[in-house]
Amino acid sequence: MSSWEDNVRRTTPYVFGEQPKAKDIIKLNTNENPYPPSPKVEEVLRSFDCSLLRKYPDPLISELTNALAAEYHLPADRIFVGVGSDDVLAMSFLTFFHGKKPVLFPDITYSFYDVWADLFEIPYECPALKDDLSICKEDYLKENGGIVIPNPNAPTGLLCPLSDLEEIVKMNPASVVIIDEAYGDFSGESMLPLTEKYDNLLVVMTFSKSRSLAGSRIGFAFGSKKLIARLQDIKFSFNSYTMDMLSIKVGVAALSDRDYFRSRVEEIIATREWTKEELQKLGFSFPDSKTNFIFATHEKVRAEVIFEKLKEKNIYVRYFNKPRIDNYLRISIGTKEEMEHLITVLKEIL
Numbered sequence: 001m002s003s004w005e006d007n008v009r010r011t012t013p014y015v016f017g018e019q020p021k022a023k024d025i026i027k028l029n030t031n032e033n034p035y036p037p038s039p040k041v042e043e044v045l046r047s048f049d050c051s052l053l054r055k056y057p058d059p060l061i062s063e064l065t066n067a068l069a070a071e072y073h074l075p076a077d078r079i080f081v082g083v084g085s086d087d088v089l090a091m092s093f094l095t096f097f098h099g100k101k102p103v104l105f106p107d108i109t110y111s112f113y114d115v116w117a118d119l120f121e122i123p124y125e126c127p128a129l130k131d132d133l134s135i136c137k138e139d140y141l142k143e144n145g146g147i148v149i150p151n152p153n154a155p156t157g158l159l160c161p162l163s164d165l166e167e168i169v170k171m172n173p174a175s176v177v178i179i180d181e182a183y184g185d186f187s188g189e190s191m192l193p194l195t196e197k198y199d200n201l202l203v204v205m206t207f208s209k210s211r212s213l214a215g216s217r218i219g220f221a222f223g224s225k226k227l228i229a230r231l232q233d234i235k236f237s238f239n240s241y242t243m244d245m246l247s248i249k250v251g252v253a254a255l256s257d258r259d260y261f262r263s264r265v266e267e268i269i270a271t272r273e274w275t276k277e278e279l280q281k282l283g284f285s286f287p288d289s290k291t292n293f294i295f296a297t298h299e300k301v302r303a304e305v306i307f308e309k310l311k312e313k314n315i316y317v318r319y320f321n322k323p324r325i326d327n328y329l330r331i332s333i334g335t336k337e338e339m340e341h342l343i344t345v346l347k348e349i350l
Ligand code: PMP
Pocket: 083, 084, 085, 086, 087, 110, 150, 154, 180, 182, 205, 206, 207, 208, 214, 218, 219
């Protein structure tokens, strides 16, 4: 007897970081921003006219797209907006990776890529990072059906030289190359200007980290007019009204407060550099992170042990029980006070 289960799609879902409910927890496990969003966001939420909610939101997300166009100095038809960069990336996988050759992404990288590839039945290969966890450019100069690389990479935190990435884009005119810049604002480098030069380059960004808006789910991508048009076609074949009215307004408000954005990013970078020095003194080593997290391993104590002990002390960091990285902890950068507390607790438990 056949069962309905024979006709149902099965997949192994993405494993998300824990979202503990208790209040007295220091949460350094999902790379959220420890600071609230711009006060302008609060103003917009307080003055929002609830009666508007009876209508559908603008399917073109024009208000936010135009604000992004003004902020990043490029035409609105080269911008795609989605519900977090996860949505932008998922739509991009569905749109751009439709060939028979394998899509390439590093073996150690954002753990959603293989989930989307499996879900959409996209063949893929994962070239190994070098021993120092950096990307080997040559691995991306062979035949492929598309490429996705985060820059800086996650969870390593390492930045790949833009010249290497440009060569990858240039040498792969028959593939779409996606550069995921979820953490790009903390690195100060971006491939965005190169989207003018290469029509096969898509640069993806998010409001979740540098703009403190993980809860509003706002992501966006820059690319050639042609790439963006293809993405829009797939989006409108899936769900027209992706972004809700409030998020659209929240995004515009956050973008309008450039000073707040810059000062918070600088604060996080300063805390990151302080934390690196302190961790080093305690016997940790790590790739030189250009993000809002540090991927650290200890000379004596196993990462899993430190992870459990920190949890007992109400400090959550991320541990991945995966080959090659099972002795590392990914520690998000919190406020200076939170990181001072982390260091104090580490001194106790090591
Ligand atoms: N890309 C990378 C590399 C990430 O680490 C994350 C955060 N989990 C995302 C994309 C997705 O972020 P969001 O959907 O919140 O924009």
